[in-house]
Every structure is written in structure tokens, then in C-alpha cells.
Amino acid sequence: MRILSFLVSLATTILLAYFLSNPIKIDPKVTIPPIGSFFSPFTGFWQNALSVDNFTNKKIKLPNCTQNVKIKIDDRMVPHIFAKNDHDLMYAQGYVTALNRLWQMDIATRAVSGRLSEILGTRTLNIDRTNRRKGFVFAAENALEEWKKDPKIYKQLETYAQGINDYIANLESKDYPIEFKLLNYKPEPWTPLKTALFVISMAQTLASQEFDLENSNALKLFGESDFNELYPDRNPKETPIITAGTKWDYIKETPLIPSQTVSSPVGDLFGVPRDVTEDPHVGSNNWTVSGAKTLDGFPILCNDPHLHLTLPSIWFEIQLNAPGINSYGVSLPGIPGVIIGFNDDIAWGITNTGWDVLDWYQIKWSNESKSSYILDGKPLQVNYRTERIVVRDSLAYIDSVKYTIWGPVVYEDHKNPKYGLAMRWLVHNVHTPDEMSSFFDLNRAHNFDQYYSATNKYCAPAQNIVFASHEGDIALRILGKMPARAKGEGKFVLDGSISSNGWKNTVPNSDNPMVKNPATNYICSANQITTTEDFPIYYGGSFDDYRGRYINRRLSEMDSIKIEDMMKLQADPYSILAEDALPVLMKNIDTTSLTVAEKAIYNDLKLWDYKFKADETAPTCFKMWWDTFSKTTWDEMFSIADSIPVTIPENWRTIDLLNNKPDYKYFDIKNTPVKETGKDIANLSFRKMCAQFADFSKDKSNGGGLWSNFKNTTIEHLGKIPAFGRKHIQVDGFKDAINATTEFNGPSWRMVVQLSQPVRAYGIYPGGQSGNPASKYYDNMIEKWTNGQLDELLFLKSDEESDKFICTLELTN
Amino acid sequence: MKNLITIIVISAACLLVQQYLPWWTALIVIALFSALMKIKPSKASLFGSFILGTMWLFYAMYLNFTNNGIIANRIGELFKGLSPAQLISFTGFLGVLMGGLSGLTGSLFVKAMIKGK
Numbered sequence: 001m002r003i004l005s006f007l008v009s010l011a012t013t014i015l016l017a018y019f020l021s022n023p024i025k026i027d028p029k030v031t032i033p034p035i036g037s038f039f040s041p042f043t044g045f046w047q048n049a050l051s052v053d054n055f056t057n058k059k060i061k062l063p064n065c066t067q068n069v070k071i072k073i074d075d076r077m078v079p080h081i082f083a084k085n086d087h088d089l090m091y092a093q094g095y096v097t098a099l100n101r102l103w104q105m106d107i108a109t110r111a112v113s114g115r116l117s118e119i120l121g122t123r124t125l126n127i128d129r130t131n132r133r134k135g136f137v138f139a140a141e142n143a144l145e146e147w148k149k150d151p152k153i154y155k156q157l158e159t160y161a162q163g164i165n166d167y168i169a170n171l172e173s174k175d176y177p178i179e180f181k182l183l184n185y186k187p188e189p190w191t192p193l194k195t196a197l198f199v200i201s202m203a204q205t206l207a208s209q210e211f212d213l214e215n216s217n218a219l220k221l222f223g224e225s226d227f228n229e230l231y232p233d234r235n236p237k238e239t240p241i242i243t244a245g246t247k248w249d250y251i252k253e254t255p256l257i258p259s260q261t262v263s264s265p266v267g268d269l270f271g272v273p274r275d276v277t278e279d280p281h282v283g284s285n286n287w288t289v290s291g292a293k294t295l296d297g298f299p300i301l302c303n304d305p306h307l308h309l310t311l312p313s314i315w316f317e318i319q320l321n322a323p324g325i326n327s328y329g330v331s332l333p334g335i336p337g338v339i340i341g342f343n344d345d346i347a348w349g350i351t352n353t354g355w356d357v358l359d360w361y362q363i364k365w366s367n368e369s370k371s372s373y374i375l376d377g378k379p380l381q382v383n384y385r386t387e388r389i390v391v392r393d394s395l396a397y398i399d400s401v402k403y404t405i406w407g408p409v410v411y412e413d414h415k416n417p418k419y420g421l422a423m424r425w426l427v428h429n430v431h432t433p434d435e436m437s438s439f440f441d442l443n444r445a446h447n448f449d450q451y452y453s454a455t456n457k458y459c460a461p462a463q464n465i466v467f468a469s470h471e472g473d474i475a476l477r478i479l480g481k482m483p484a485r486a487k488g489e490g491k492f493v494l495d496g497s498i499s500s501n502g503w504k505n506t507v508p509n510s511d512n513p514m515v516k517n518p519a520t521n522y523i524c525s526a527n528q529i530t531t532t533e534d535f536p537i538y539y540g541g542s543f544d545d546y547r548g549r550y551i552n553r554r555l556s557e558m559d560s561i562k563i564e565d566m567m568k569l570q571a572d573p574y575s576i577l578a579e580d581a582l583p584v585l586m587k588n589i590d591t592t593s594l595t596v597a598e599k600a601i602y603n604d605l606k607l608w609d610y611k612f613k614a615d616e617t618a619p620t621c622f623k624m625w626w627d628t629f630s631k632t633t634w635d636e637m638f639s640i641a642d643s644i645p646v647t648i649p650e651n652w653r654t655i656d657l658l659n660n661k662p663d664y665k666y667f668d669i670k671n672t673p674v675k676e677t678g679k680d681i682a683n684l685s686f687r688k689m690c691a692q693f694a695d696f697s698k699d700k701s702n703g704g705g706l707w708s709n710f711k712n713t714t715i716e717h718l719g720k721i722p723a724f725g726r727k728h729i730q731v732d733g734f735k736d737a738i739n740a741t742t743e744f745n746g747p748s749w750r751m752v753v754q755l756s757q758p759v760r761a762y763g764i765y766p767g768g769q770s771g772n773p774a775s776k777y778y779d780n781m782i783e784k785w786t787n788g789q790l791d792e793l794l795f796l797k798s799d800e801e802s803d804k805f806i807c808t809l810e811l812t813n
Numbered sequence: 814m815k816n817l818i819t820i821i822v823i824s825a826a827c828l829l830v831q832q833y834l835p836w837w838t839a840l841i842v843i844a845l846f847s848a849l850m851k852i853k854p855s856k857a858s859l860f861g862s863f864i865l866g867t868m869w870l871f872y873a874m875y876l877n878f879t880n881n882g883i884i885a886n887r888i889g890e891l892f893k894g895l896s897p898a899q900l901i902s903f904t905g906f907l908g909v910l911m912g913g914l915s916g917l918t919g920s921l922f923v924k925a926m927i928k929g930k
Contacts, residue, residue, distance in 0.1 A: 002921070002924050002925045003925045005921055005925075006918070006921035006922050006924065006925035009914065009917050009918040009921050010918045010921075010922070012914060013840065013844075013911070013914040013915055013917075013918045016910070016911065016914065017837045017840055017911065020837075020907070020911070021835075021836075021837060035907070036836050036837060036907070036911075037835060037836050039869075039903065039904045039907055040831070040836035040869065040904075040907075041869055041872035041873040041876055041904060042831040042832065042836060042872070043831075043835065043836055044836075045884060045888050046872070046873050046876040046877070046884070046904070047876070048884055049876045049877065049879065049880035049883070049884045049885075050876055050879075051879075052880060054879075172833075178884070182891075721891065722890070722891075723887045723888070723889075723890035723891040724887060773883075773884060773887050774880055774883050774884035774887075775883070776881075776883065778883075
């Protein structure tokens with residue numbers, strides 16, 4: 001009996017302890033971490049609150065620090081690293097980045113390398129499979145192979161990794177960032193390959209946009225003459241980055257490209273499912289004005305890159321100081337150096353170029369096993385690359401990806417088993433040994449010449465890098481290796497059976513478009529088209545129409561510019577899309593037949609100033625109206641989008657057609673017996689919008705239909721854990737306004753730098769320096785960012801004292 | 814007095830192992846001491862509950878206080894809207910439950926050995 005009661009007690013205790021020590025799967029998407037260790041205040045989430053915002057001076061002994069390094073933390077929690085040599089500087093940057101953003105660094109490289117399933121199980125297997133098939137790891141490995149050839153730079157990457165790894169080595173499981181505890185896994189060592197993967201993931205975000213399948217389908221469905229009418233290459237109202245009249249006589253090295261015609265496959269439509277309404281919304285603004293236009297006579301440089309807004313934020317602010325370098329700005333957790341920033345003499349900022357560097361090739365299999373394909377009439381064996389995807393709580397998944405001369409076969413055409421689609425991406429193998437020294441040198445540059453030679457080494461993803469110096473120069477270069485294309489190449493799916501059907505060379509940076517000290521005294525890039533049509537090298541891509549035009553307009557009007565004016569401009573919610581579209585829509589409305597409620601909305605819109613302000617209703621009405629109008633007009637494309645991707649004409653073209661060709665045949669709604677015109681669609685979509693708005697504003701939680709409620713800007717947690725994100729941010733802005741906030745995207749860092757001496761710099765991002773959700777520095781900057789305010793940045797010339805510092809970490813050997 | 818010393822000794826051992834080892838090693842410590850010190854079953858479960866319960870409860874309370882409830886509010890939201898107070902209570906409850914069971918098991922082990930002979 002006593003033995004029995006002991007055994008019962010023992011069994012209960014062990015069973016319960018076992019139950020509390022293992023994750024519990026509630027449904028395929030929700031797994032609860034082991035309750036015992038997660039709730040234990042000694043090991044679990046409570047530990048992440050231990051001394052989180054308690055800043056005290058510390059001495060930390062680290063094995064690979066060669067001399068003493070001081071990391072001073074200021075009251076915005078920005079680390080200012082003062083090192084005595086480059087090695088220690090990189091090492092300390094790795095260390096302090098890991099200290100604040102360790103989990104983010106892990107997850108950021110996991111997605112791109114197709115390793116999510118290792119921690120999340122079968123539910124992410126398809127994402128991993130697609131990412132493996134697109135050859136992202138292949139690209140990173142190619143980059144690394146090249147980087148190893150330049151030992152000096154490679155050593156920097158290793159040192160950076162060592163800083164991260166020495167931080168990890170000192171951790172016990174109770175110190176792990178909370179996400180590791182929630183998802184029940186451990187941090188792993190950092191490697192230069194992971195830095196390469198991070199670069200590739202940025203390229204995936206910024207340099208993989210194309211509409212090849214969509215364009216090919218549109219051409220087949222609508223014919224060539226309609227295609228040219230629906231999708232013109234250039235918007236006549238555009239304001240290119242490099243203004244008209246620029247001489248191209250500096251272009252020397254690009255080989256002459258034969259004016260051959262590129263051939264596209266004929267036959268079936270491509271039925272590869274892609275979400276045509278998906279708009280990545282990644283864009284950015286940068287501009288600079290010369291001293292001639294500013295009040296104090298110094299150039300001012302501004303930058304706000306728009307990216308998917310997340311917590312932790314993609315950016316980490318830092319100052320780097322060692323002999324030969326004193327730079328400040330934002331870094332990407334995973335890449336050494338400052339990416340957007342300034343030093344004592346220069347400032348630089350980046351926006352995405354948008355050139356098309358990803359092409360699809362139709363592969364014709366030469367046998368049923370698909371082990372070879374036809375090239376120039378002969379069969380050629382594919383290369384296999386084995387992808388082993390480890391899946392948590394399940395068997396590993398093995399995928400054999402076929403590589404052609406163009407690249408990996410990503411999609412098989414199941415409707416037509418004779419064909420496959422291979423992806424040719426510049427970023428797969430464009431890398432050079434000194435690619436990574438581009439930012440290394442830029443951080444240390446002091447004038448235009450040094451900026452020029454530093455950026456010459458830049459490879460991918462292609463960016464518009466704007467520059468201003470204390471000496472008074474302003475400039476902008478389009479940077480990144482670009483394919484030397486034949487005219488029109490890359491617009492449609494290409495025939496993969498002809499080896500001459502694609503670029504053979506890349507354009508060197510020295511031949512890319514650039515502008516220096518223009519007569520206008522300002523330069524602006526906002527993802528608009530790069531040049532006027534006379535630029536001698538062909539390029540295609542997707543470009544933004546509205547922000548660039550507005551910034552150009554404002555900068556040309558402004559004079560005696562102050563820092564505050566630039567901050568205000570960065571937060572400007574005015575949109576030329578609304579300015580162009582609304583009057584054209586309004587003049588078509590038959591006001592005599594409107595109900596009282598409709599008339600009220602009509603009048604509201606009539607008075608609207610085209611500013612997408614958070615607390616107004618007119619922007620909501622306009623956005624609802626425009627979306628409905630566009631969807632109804634282009635019903636030919638939207639109705640089949642689920643199975644066959646087709647390009648949607650651009651907004652400016654839609655406005656243009658309504659204004660100048662209201663009887664255009666595409667205005668007719670296909671599945672109605674009557675023949676509609678643009679006027680009909682405008683009226684019909686207006687009434688639909690009124691009903692939709694009434695419905696939306698009825699809901700009490702929508703504040704009567706306010707724009708911010710409709711837009712619903714959300715900053716998601718990187719792992720999509722809702723409690724770690726921020727919802728319903730009441731912020732101004734619109735995709736086509738300078739203040740480009742949307743539901744999930746927006747200005748991810750705002751910076752204004754005046755090149756005086758000392759430099760005066762301001763910055764803010766919608767997040768916080770700490771990656772720990774228990775810290776008040778996790779999301780402390782969101783409030784100011786929402787209001788369009790920027791913080792003054794503490795930039796010191798040397799290791800001096802400041803009352804802004806809250807503690808010092810001293811790294812010693 | 815003896816009780817107090819017992820509690821202090823077990824608490825100290827529990828604190829020590831939890832600094833370095835997984836949470837469940839505290840259960841082994843409680844069971845071990847309950848057996849070695851030949852504590853009666855009722856008392857052993859009471860001590861175990863008291864020791865681990867208060868330790869987890871007060872430590873969680875302390876960490877929550879110094880953190881102004883930031884992380885508790887977030888984790889509470891994750892667990893269907895639990896308040897920080899409820900999270901702290903649940904943490905304490907886990908300590909009470911597991912501490913008590915371990916004490917009882919250790920104590921019953923001694924009884925089973927002695928009388929079983």
C-alpha cells in the first residue's frame with residue numbers, strides 16, 4: 001500500500017513534469033512552448049525582464065578583442081563604438097548587434113535559406129521549397145566563393161561573425177531572446193555565409209520584381225496593338241532621376257550589344273499562380289539640395305527607405321569610430337558597417353533602382369524524365385542540386401532542383417509537361433571579391449572622388465545612392481551591376497532553347513547613369529524611371545510615377561531651405577495620384593441623380609486637398625473609389641487573375657484613358673449586355689464606393705470612416721507574434737505620397753543631414769533599438785515617427801564625454 | 814525552529830540549482846531533501862508547495878515590478894488576454910503544484926522503503 005502510494009505520487013510528478021517540459025501542439029499553427037521552463041521565473045519569459053533597461057557600466061572580457069573597446073550607450077540606446085583598430089571595430093559591431101538583435105539575425109537568414117521548417121514544422125515547407133528552388137542559397141554560396149578571394153574584406157566578415165559568436169558563447173538558455181523560448185530552439189553560430197544570405201534576402205526584396213509572365217499572357221490575350229496601348233513604357237509626365245540634357249559621353253566600357261531581336265515562346269498562356277494584385281510597396285525617397293538652396297549654405301541630404309515595417313525594426317542605429325573611420329547611421333543586423341548614414345564630411349542615402357534583373361526562360365525538355373533540355377537544337381543535361389529541408393517533428397524533405405544554363409527550374413508547367421520555367425537572376429552570380437568593401441570604403445570616404453571609387457565596387461541589389469559633401473558637392477549614382485540587354489529583352493518570358501537569347505555581359509558601374517552638381521541645385525530619386533529615353537543602354541523595370549514628381553515639384557519651389565523644412569517634407573501626405581485622378585473622375589459624375597448621402601461625399605471630395613491625413617474621411621472615399629474604378633475598368637484582367645496572371649495597366653494610364661479616350665473598349669464590363677463607357681464606370685464605381693463607405697463608417701470602431709482606420713497601418717512582429725507587434729497606428733500617408741505608409745509598409749528610417757561642421761543630423765525609425773519586447777526601447781520611437789518628428793542624433797568626433805550617455809560597456813581582452 | 818531551518822536549507826538548494834540547471838531539477842532537490850530529512854508526507858508536501866510556490870511567485874512579482882509589467886502584458890495578450898496578476902498567480906500555482914508533489918513523492922519514498930521491508 002505504501003509502495004503503491006509512493007508509485008502513484010512518483011508517476012504523477014514525473015508525468016506532470018514531463019508534460020510541462022514539452023511543447024504542446026494546439027493546432028497545426030499554434031504550439032505552446034514548454035510551460036515549465038517558459039513560466040519558471042528562473043529560465044522563462046520573466047527572465048527576459050531581468051535588468052532589461054537597467055544600464056550600468058560593465059567590463060566584459062572577450063577572447064578575441066585585441067585592445068580595449070568602449071561602447072557608450074546614449075539615451076536613445078544607440079551604441080557609439082570607440083575602437084583602436086578596424087578589427088576591434090567590426091568585432092564590437094558584431095557583439096553589440098547580437099546583444100540587441102540576436103533572434104532577428106537568426107530569423108532573417110532562415111527564411112531566405114529555406115530553413116523555416118526546421119523550427120516551424122511542415123506548415124512552412126512550401127515556402128522553404130520555393131525559396132530553395134529560387135536558388136537563394138546558391139546565390140549566397142556563389143557570393144561567398146568570390147568574397148573569399150579578397151582576404152582583407154573576408155577577414156572583416158569573419159571578425160564581425162566572431163563578435164556575434166563570442167556574445168552567443170556567453171549565453172545560458174535563460175538569457176536567450178524571448179522568441180527562442182517561445183519557439184523552443186537555440187541560437188546557432190553566425191558565419192560569413194549568413195552575411196551573404198542577408199545580402200541575398202535584401203536583393204530578393206529589392207531586385208526580383210518583374211512582370212514577365214504577366215506581360216507574356218497579356219500579349220497573347222490582347223494582341224500587340226492593344227498591348228502597346230495598355231502598357232506604354234513611359235509616362236509622358238515622368239520626371240526622371242537623371243534630368244534631361246545629361247551628356248552620356250562618359251559611357252565607354254559597355255560592349256556594343258547586337259541589335260538582335262529576342263524571341264519569346266509562342267503557345268499556351270502561363271498558368272503559374274501569382275497574385276497580380278500584390279504590390280510590394282517597397283520604395284524609398286532620397287534627395288539632396290546644394291548649399292545654394294539652403295539657408296545656412298550647406299548641402300542637406302535626406303533619405304527615407306520604405307520597407308515592410310516590423311518589430312524589431314530592420315535597422316539598427318550605430319556610431320563606428322576607429323582610426324580612419326567615424327561614421328554614424330543605420331546598419332542592417334547581419335552586415336558590418338553603416339548602410340545609410342554620414343561621417344564628418346559626407347552623407348549618403350539609398351533608394352531602390354527598380355531595373356529588371358530577373359528573367360524567366362521557357363525550358364523545353366528533351367526527354368520525359370526531364371533530365372535534359374533542348375539548347376540550340378541539341379539536348380543538354382541539367383545539373384542537379386540536392387536541397388535537404390529539415391522539418392521539425394517530421395522527416396526531412398529532399399528536393400532535387402534542376403539547374404539549366406539560365407538558372408534553376410522553379411516552376412514545372414503541369415498543364416504542359418513538355419515545358420518548365422527557369423529563373424535567370426543577375427544576383428545568382430554577379431558577385432565580385434571586393435563587393436563588400438563598397439560600404440567599408442564609403443563609411444571612410446571624405447569627398448566625391450572617394451565616394452565614386454567606393455561605390456564603383458557595389459554589385460547588388462542595384463540602388464540609387466545619393467551623396468552630399470561638406471565640400472559642397474551633391475551627386476547621385478545608379479549603382480549595381482546591370483545586365484547589358486538587347487532592346488526589349490526581359491519584358492516577356494524568353495525562349496530558353498536559344499543560347500543567344502539573353503544578356504552576356506554586365507554594365508560596369510562607371511557606365512551607369514549618374515548626375516553631379518546639376519544646375520537645378522537638387523537631386524531626387526523616389527523609384528521613378530532613371531533617365532530620359534536617350535540613355536544609350538537599354539533597361540526595363542518597374543518605376544514609381546508620383547512621389548518623384550511631387551518631390552521634384554516641391555524642391556524646385558523651395559529656397560533658403562532649413563532642416564525643419566526637410567523633415568516636414570518627409571512627412572508630407574500629399575499625393576499627385578489623387579491630384580491627377582480625382583478631378584477627372586469628378587467631372588464625369590452626374591450630380592443630378594445623387595442621393596443626399598452621396599452628394600455629401602461628393603462635396604467632401606470636392607473640397608479635399610489631396611493630403612492623406614489620418615483624421616479625415618475624404619482619403620478613405622478616394623481610395624475606395626479609385627480601387628473600385630480600376631477593378632471594374634480592368635475586369636478583363638482581374639477576373640482571370642486567380643488562374644492566369646496578367647499585367648494591370650498603370651494608374652497614370654488608367655487616368656489618361658478616362659480623360660482622353662472615355663469610349664475605349666476596355667471600359668466596357670465584359671459580363672453585362674450594355675456597352676459601358678469610362679463615364680459609366682466612374683458613376684457606377686462612385687455609387688459602389690458610397691455604399692462601401694456607408695458600410696465601413698457605420699462600424700463604431702472605424703471612427704466614422706477615418707483614413708487611418710481604413711489604411712490600418714500595422715507594424716508586425718518579425719515572427720508574426722501579434723502581442724509583439726503594434727496595430728492601428730494613426731498615421732498620415734499613402735503609398736503614392738512622400739509619407740508612404742500603407743497597411744504593412746512605410747518609411748523604415750527617416751534621416752536628414754546638414755553637411756555643416758560639425759554635421760547636424762536627425763533621424764527616427766518606427767521601432768526601437770532593443771529587440772527585446774520586455775524593453776521600453778523595443779518600440780519607443782513609434783510615437784515620434786507617427787507625428788513626423790525626428791530625433792537629433794548624437795554624433796561625436798572622438799571618444800569624448802556627453803551627458804547623453806547612460807552607460808559604457810568596456811570590452812577587454 | 815527546526816521547520817524554519819528545513820525550509821531555509823531546501824530553499825537555498827532550490828535557488829542554487831535553478832541558477833544553472835533546468836527548472837525541474839528543483840523538483841528533484843525538494844524530493845531528495847524530503848526523503849533525506851525524513852519529513853512526514855503532509856509536512857513534506859506543504860513545505861514543497863510553500864518553498865517552490867513562494868519562490869516562483871515572489872520572483873515573478875519582483876521581475877514584473879522592475880519591468881513595469883511590459884513583458885507580462887505582452888505574454889498575457891499571447892495567452893488569450895491574461896492580466897499580469899493572473900500570469901504571476903499562474904506562475905506561483907505551478908510552483909505550489911509541482912513543489913508539493915515533489916515533497917510528497919520524496920517523503921513517501923522513505924515510508925515505502927522503511928515499512929516495505
